[in-house]
Amino acid sequence: MAGKPELSEAKFLTVAEVAAMMRVSKMTVYRLVHSGELPAVRVGRSFRVREEDADEYIKNSFYNAG
Numbered sequence: 001m002a003g004k005p006e007l008s009e010a011k012f013l014t015v016a017e018v019a020a021m022m023r024v025s026k027m028t029v030y031r032l033v034h035s036g037e038l039p040a041v042r043v044g045r046s047f048r049v050r051e052e053d054a055d056e057y058i059k060n061s062f063y064n065a066g
Contacts, residue, residue, distance in 0.1 A: 011052075013054060014048065030047075032057070
């Protein structure tokens, strides 16, 4: 695990922050979390997504239209 930061060093984002970052609605982020496509941690009644996981999801979601 050379490139991965320790869990204690990870930056966690709220669903609203992930939605703003991806330019989608919060409901879309909730759907991704509930389907398992976007890993998240439940904190009380809310979810938190590691910034690294959000970046990875976006990176892997590029669609080649050509």
